[in-house]
Every structure is written in C-alpha cells, then in structure tokens.
Amino acid sequence: MKKRITGVLAAAVLGMAAQVDAADYVVDKQGAHAFVQFRVKHLGYSWLYGRFNDFDGTFTYDEKDPSKNKINVTVKIASLDSNHAERDKHLRSADFLDASKFPTATFTSTAYKPTGEKTAELTGDLTLHGVTKPITIQVEHIGAGNDPWGGYRAGFEGRATIKPEEWGIAMAKLGPASQEVELFLTVEGVRKDGKK
Amino acid sequence: MSFWRSNERSYSGFAKLLHWISALTVVGLFILGLWMTGLTYYDPWYRRAPDIHKSVGIALLLVTVIRLIYRFSVPYPGSLPSHSKLERLAAKLAHAGLYVLLFVMFISGYLITTAQGDPLEVFGGVQIPSLISGIDNLEDLAGEIHEIAAYTLIGLAVLHAGAALKHHFIDKNVTVRRMTSGK
Numbered sequence: 130m131k132k133r134i135t136g137v138l139a140a141a142v143l144g145m146a147a148q149v150d151a152a153d154y155v156v157d158k159q160g161a162h163a164f165v166q167f168r169v170k171h172l173g174y175s176w177l178y179g180r181f182n183d184f185d186g187t188f189t190y191d192e193k194d195p196s197k198n199k200i201n202v203t204v205k206i207a208s209l210d211s212n213h214a215e216r217d218k219h220l221r222s223a224d225f226l227d228a229s230k231f232p233t234a235t236f237t238s239t240a241y242k243p244t245g246e247k248t249a250e251l252t253g254d255l256t257l258h259g260v261t262k263p264i265t266i267q268v269e270h271i272g273a274g275n276d277p278w279g280g281y282r283a284g285f286e287g288r289a290t291i292k293p294e295e296w297g298i299a300m301a302k303l304g305p306a307s308q309e310v311e312l313f314l315t316v317e318g319v320r321k322d323g324k325k
Numbered sequence: 326m327s328f329w330r331s332n333e334r335s336y337s338g339f340a341k342l343l344h345w346i347s348a349l350t351v352v353g354l355f356i357l358g359l360w361m362t363g364l365t366y367y368d369p370w371y372r373r374a375p376d377i378h379k380s381v382g383i384a385l386l387l388v389t390v391i392r393l394i395y396r397f398s399v400p401y402p403g404s405l406p407s408h409s410k411l412e413r414l415a416a417k418l419a420h421a422g423l424y425v426l427l428f429v430m431f432i433s434g435y436l437i438t439t440a441q442g443d444p445l446e447v448f449g450g451v452q453i454p455s456l457i458s459g460i461d462n463l464e465d466l467a468g469e470i471h472e473i474a475a476y477t478l479i480g481l482a483v484l485h486a487g488a489a490l491k492h493h494f495i496d497k498n499v500t501v502r503r504m505t506s507g508k
Contacts, residue, residue, distance in 0.1 A: 207462055214441040214464040215375075221465060228465075302365050 151191035154283060154318025156202070158185055162284070162317035165204050173306025179220075183208035188318055190273075190283050195249065198241035202314065204234045225298055231259045236314075239263070247271075251287060260296040264289050266314065281325050284317040331402050335503045343392040344504060348482070350385045351427075354378060355479050379438070380447040386431045393424065405498055412488075419485050426478040433474060436467035 156163045166180040186202035206228040209221055221228040238253035251266040266287040273283035289312045294300045300308050328338035336344070361374035404413045438445045439455035440463035446452050457463070492500035 207465070212441070214443060215438055217441070218437065218464040218468050221462075222468075302367075304367065 151189050151194065151197040152281075152283075152324070153321040154188050154190060155321055156184075156186040156188065157282070157317045157319050162282075164313065164315040165202070166313040166315070167310050168313075169303075169310045170306045172304060177211065179209060179211035181205065181208050182210050186316065187321075188285075188316065190318070192273075195241055195243050198249075198251075199238045200236070200251070200253070200316070201238070202236045202316075204236075206232055206234055224302075226258060231257070234258075236264075236266075241268075255291070255296075257293070257296040258298050262295060264291055266312075275325050276319075280323060281320040282317055283320070285315075287314040287316075288312065289314075329399065331400060333402055334499070335506065336402055337399070339395065341504055343388060343395070346388055347385065347392065347427075350381060350388070351478065351482065354381055354385065355475055357381075358475060376446075376449075379434070379445060380449075382431065382434055383445075383447045383453070385427070389424070389427050389431075402503055405500060407496070407498055408500075416488065419481060419488070422481050423478065423485065426474050426481065429474040430471060430478060433467045433471040437464050437471060440464035440467060 163184070163186070164180060165184050166178065168176045168178045171177045181204045183205040184202060186200060188200035189197060191197040206226050207221055209217055209226065209228070211217055211220065220226055223230070234255070234257040236253050236255050238251050240252040241249055242252070243249045247270045249268045249270070251268045252263060253266070254261050255264045266289040268285055268287045271284040271286060274281070276282050290309050291312060292300070292308055293310055294308060300310075331337040331340055357374060357378050361370065361378060364371045364374060404416060408416070435445055435453070436457065439453075440458055440460070442455045442458040444452040444454050489501045489504075492498050493502075
C-alpha cells in the first residue's frame with residue numbers, strides 16, 4: 130500500500146515536471162508588478178490615461194517552443210480608475226462599460242507568433258461589454274531571470290489598439306477623435322513551480 | 326403675523342419663506358439633475374449644468390441647516406386639533422422623512438464628487454474638501470443612493486402636497502392657509 134502511494138506520488142511529481150517544461154506563471158498582482166492601462170484621446174487634443182486596478186491572470190512561457198506561449202487575463206471593470214471619481218462613475222455606468230451588467234473583461238490568447246528576438250504577435254479573444262472579438266497584441270519580452278527572493282520571473286509588455294464601438298460601447302458620443310483606445314498590458318509573472 | 330414668530334394660526338413669514346424656497350429648489354434640482362445626466366459630452370451645458378446643480382445643492386444645505394435650527398428654537402404651530410391621530414403621525418413621519426431624505430441627498434451628492442479625494446467646488450471657486458475617500462467604488466454607490474433618494478424625496482413631497490390639498494379641499498380646514506396666507 131505504502132509503495133503504491135509513493136508510486137502515485139512519484140508519477141504525479143513527474144507529471145508536474147513534464148508540464149512545467151513550458152513553465153506556468155502567475156501574474157504578480159500581489160506585488161503589483163502588473164498593470165492594465167489604457168489611453169484615449171480627449172477631444173483630439175491630449176491623451177487621457179486610465180487603468181484597471183483589479184485583475185488576475187496566468188500565462189505559460191516556453192523559451193524553446195514559443196507556440197506553447199499563452200495567457201489568460203480577467204479584468205474587473207468596476208476597478209476602472211482615471212483619477213477622477215465623477216468620470217470613473219460615468220465610464221463604469223450603462224452609458225459606457227456597464228460594469229454592473231458586464232462585470233469582467235477577459236483576454237484569452239489563441240496564438241503566439243514571434244516577430245523578432247524579443248517581439249511577437251499575440252492573437253486572442255477579448256471579451257468586453259458582453260462581446261467577444263479577436264484582437265492582436267504586439268508583445269515585447271522585457272526580460273526573465275531569477276529574482277532576489279528565490280523565485281523566477283518573466284515579464285512582458287503588450288500593446289493593442291481597439292475600437293470599443295465594435296464591442297458595443299457607445300464611443301460615438303465622445304467624438305470622432307476618441308474612437309480608438311490603446312491598451313497596455315504589462316505583466317510580470319512568477320513561475321509556479323519555483324524552478325530556476 | 327410676525328416675520329419671526331409663528332403662532333397656532335399661522336407659520337411665521339420666515340418659516341414660510343424657508344419652506345417655499347426649499348420646495349422650489351428641490352423640484353428645480355430634481356429637474357436639473359434629470360436633464361443634466363442626459364446631456365451629451367459636446368453639449369455646452371455638459372459642464373455648466375452640474376456646476377449649477379452642485380452650487381444650488383450646497384446653498385439648499387445651508388438653508389436646510391438654518392431651517393432646522395429655526396424649527397427647533399421657536400414655537401411651532403403643530404397639528405390642528407381636528408386632525409386625527411393617524412393624520413398627526415403620518416404628518417410627523419412625512420416631515421421627518423423629507424428632512425432625512427434631504428440630508429441623504431446632500432451627503433450622497435457630495436460623495437459622488439469627493440469619493441477619490443477631489444474637493445467639491447461650488448459658487449465658482451469655493452472648495453469643500455473631501456472627507457471620506459479610499460473606499461472602492463464609493464462614487465458608484467453614492468450615485469445610486471443619490472438617484473433612489475431623489476425619486477423617493479419627490480414621491481414623498483407629492484404625498485405631502487396631496488395631504489395638504491386634502492386638508493384644504495376635503496376637510497376645508499386652515500392647514501394649508503397657515504403656510505400660504507400672507508396674514
């Protein structure tokens with residue numbers, strides 16, 4: 130009996146080791162080394178920046194086989210923060226993002242295509258305002274390595290430009306210069322298996 | 326009747342003035358609030374209308390504070406002897422409810438603007454500092470309360486006016502004239 134359990138455990142451990150060849154990472158939300166930010170033109174005269182404070186995600190990064198790279202991010206819409214209470218309330222309301230009806234936005238990657246040594250195109254489905262549409266994120270791999278506290282980290286920055294009107298968000302009322310929103314997804318992940 | 330002293334036959338001139346200023350202002354703020362929240366971003370009133378709404382709201386807060394201090398510091402006409410027990414109780418509850426709802430409106434309105442630490446600016450430059458901030462989504466909660474309380478306040482004011490009209494046209498007593506007559 131004891132042997133059997135050991136065997137099962139060994140198999141499980143081996144199985145885990147096999148899985149983490151393409152290492153799984155948890156986005157370091159706790160240490161706030163990840164940011165979901167956006168910017169949109171105000172009247173066409175300046176950039177307005179905002180961010181979502183509450184989100185979570187995991188990604189897989191395989192240095193040898195990038196086709197295995199993937200990411201999942203879930204963003205809480207009610208955590209929108211543009212440093213102005215009245216504007217935040219308005220953007221979260223049914224006039225725009227409708228956070229009470231559509232509380233989360235998600236991005237699930239479907240393909241990762243390297244375009245350079247440190248750059249790639251990440252394609253995936255963005256679900257926002259109850260609508261799912263594919264988008265392409267330009268990814269830059271910033272760096273990876275051991276951290277000073279015994280873990281292993283990898284970081285990326287992704288940029289994408291979307292037209293929220295395509296997700297049913299009434300952007301028209303903000304004027305022609307404010308139709309596009311740039312998204313900045315900055316993530317640093319900590320390797321789940323703790324391996325270096 | 327005296328401007329400052331009420332008696333059992335009539336409210337004082339000052340009490341009437343405060344009552345009717347409040348009534349007109351509450352209805353005006355309600356209509357302005359409904360209208361301004363529907364304005365589009367490029368409307369010339371998009372910024373001005375909320376500025377006016379905030380300033381008038383704070384002015385009404387000051388009037389209401391003065392009104393309450395006055396209300397409890399001079400004799401008050403009270404109910405007519407002909408009013409039933411139920412009518413007295415209903416009137417008391419309605420009057421208290423109107424005051425409570427006014428303060429719910431003042432506080433929730435203030436919090437919509439100040440929830441993230443910004444001051445509330447009124448009268449074109451007077452800044453009322455933020456006292457409560459750092460609570461997630463406080464502005465959303467304050468906005469919902471402000472809207473629900475606004476409809477409740479208008480509903481209660483309609484009941485209040487309906488009761489007054491009942492006293493005037495059905496009971497044919499002086500309840501309403503005490504608040505309207507110049508004597």
